Amino acid sequence: MSSPKLFVFDLDGTLYRGSEVIPFAVEVVQCLRKRGVEIRFLTNNSGSHPRNICAKLSAMGFEPELDEIYTSAMGAGSWMQENKLSRAFVVGEPGLVETLLDYGVTNTRIEPDVVI
Numbered sequence: 399m400s401s402p403k404l405f406v407f408d409l410d411g412t413l414y415r416g417s418e419v420i421p422f423a424v425e426v427v428q429c430l431r432k433r434g435v436e437i438r439f440l441t442n443n444s445g446s447h448p449r450n451i452c453a454k455l456s457a458m459g460f461e462p463e464l465d466e467i468y469t470s471a472m473g474a475g476s477w478m479q480e481n482k483l484s485r486a487f488v489v490g491e492p493g494l495v496e497t498l499l500d501y502g503v504t505n506t507r508i509e510p511d512v513v514i
Contacts, residue, residue, distance in 0.1 A: 405430055409441040409451070414458060424459040437466055444471035445491035474514050475501025483511040490514065 407413055413423045427437060439455060439462055446454075448467045455462045471494045478484065479501050486503050487510040488495050495505050498514065 401433075402435065404436040404438065406438045406440050409439055409455075410443065413439075413455075413460065419458050427460050431461075437462075439467045441468075442470045444469055444474070444494040444497070446493040447496045448472065450493065469497065471497035472501075474498065475503055478503050478512065485509065485511045487513045 407427070410416075413420055413427070430437060439451070439460075441451065446469070448464060448469055451467050451469065452462050452464050455467075471490075475498050478486065478498070484502055484504055485506050486498060487507055488498060488503075488505040494514070498505070503514075
């Protein structure tokens with residue numbers, strides 16, 4: 399069997415808990431990177447913009463690239479783009495609104511295409 403080429407890590411509870419790094423998590427990610435394995439960081443928490451998540455992971459020692467991070471807000475934005483929708487009634491934190499703006503989604507309460 400060949401070695402995996404990609405590892406996808408959930409964040410809160412897997413690599414860290416709140417602001418505390420899970421023991422050996424940084425070392426595992428570093429070891430995988432040294433072996434040439436691609437790393438992705440995935441979260442269902444839509445409250446933070448990917449730049450903020452990247453900064454948090456960097457401060458913890460994970461050394462992420464912004465394009466390695468994927469959030470549920472990015473999934474919603476991508477889905478809206480694919481379906482040519484641009485108006486959403488967004489119920490969520492500022493990080494969700496900001497991320498959706500990156501995908502051209504306007505936050506509106508008047509005639510939205512979807513509720514996020």
